[in-house]
Amino acid sequence: MYEEEIEKYASDIIESENFKSTKNHFQHGNMTVYEHCMCVTKASLAIRDRLKIKCNDRDLVRGALLHDYFLYDWHLQDEKNAHKRAHGFCHPAIALKNARKEYNINIRQADIIIKHMWPLTIIPPLCREGWIVTMADKYCSTLETLSIRRGEIHERQMRRQKLLNMFRLGRV
Numbered sequence: 001m002y003e004e005e006i007e008k009y010a011s012d013i014i015e016s017e018n019f020k021s022t023k024n025h026f027q028h029g030n031m032t033v034y035e036h037c038m039c040v041t042k043a044s045l046a047i048r049d050r051l052k053i054k055c056n057d058r059d060l061v062r063g064a065l066l067h068d069y070f071l072y073d074w075h076l077q078d079e080k081n082a083h084k085r086a087h088g089f090c091h092p093a094i095a096l097k098n099a100r101k102e103y104n105i106n107i108r109q110a111d112i113i114i115k116h117m118w119p120l121t122i123i124p125p126l127c128r129e130g131w132i133v134t135m136a137d138k139y140c141s142t143l144e145t146l147s148i149r150r151g152e153i154h155e156r157q158m159r160r161q162k163l164l165n166m167f168r169l170g171r172v
Ligand SMILES: [Fe+2]
Pocket: 067, 068, 091, 116, 117
């Protein structure tokens, strides 16, 4: 669902080599930045439809796709690049800078990208498209993080069960 609308407004972005390179970087757990950005874009369109919000669809799609266009793996610590240590605060500005190098980013799209981490970025979004993407990003990130936790708990339970079985069989 929503693939056609994304294609209509942003085929240049989704077909670009740099955007495809986000498939090589992880966001939460084993979810790539590419998958996360697609998820946030679809969730943004779903919020628009569910709440019947009139907005600029093109800006919504393009801003959502590029909101995490920081183009590095934030899990890899790098002492020389302080922005990786403060990823949460720094990446919206880096994403906007990268997006501007390749695309004609208007004021609304810039607002979506730079404010999507609100309230971390203090100043709230100034357009409804920005509010939608901020909500969609939090929704997707929460689900992605919860599924990691669920995986961890499952793994812990499996390990505990294995140990119990070993006790029962007298191997410990
Ligand atoms: Fe982000």
